């Protein structure tokens with residue numbers, strides 16, 4: 001599933017550059033993840049890079065965007081076609 005940034009976000013900017021899919025954007029007051037671009041890092045890394053760097057652990061699975069591994073791989077392949 002795509003991931004979600006909660007209100008705990010302190011807008012530190014650590015995650016944005018780490019995202020291989022350019023799915024994270026600065027927003028006011030917290031950062032946001034585009035569910036159409038977040039593959040949970042499937043296709044790039046073994047674990048979500050944003051969660052690994054977030055200093056306040058405010059990135060969670062998005063209950064409204066539940067996807068299985070096949071769907072995440074499909075999304076990854078679609079994003080590759082865009083480039």
Ligand code: SF4
Nearest residue numbers: 019038040041048050
């Ligand atoms: S899990 Fe990966 S693809 Fe999704 S927002 Fe975080 S860094 Fe980007």
Ligand code: SF4
Nearest residue numbers: 009010012013015054
């Ligand atoms: S790393 Fe965490 S606290 Fe920093 S901008 Fe990203 S989500 Fe917010």
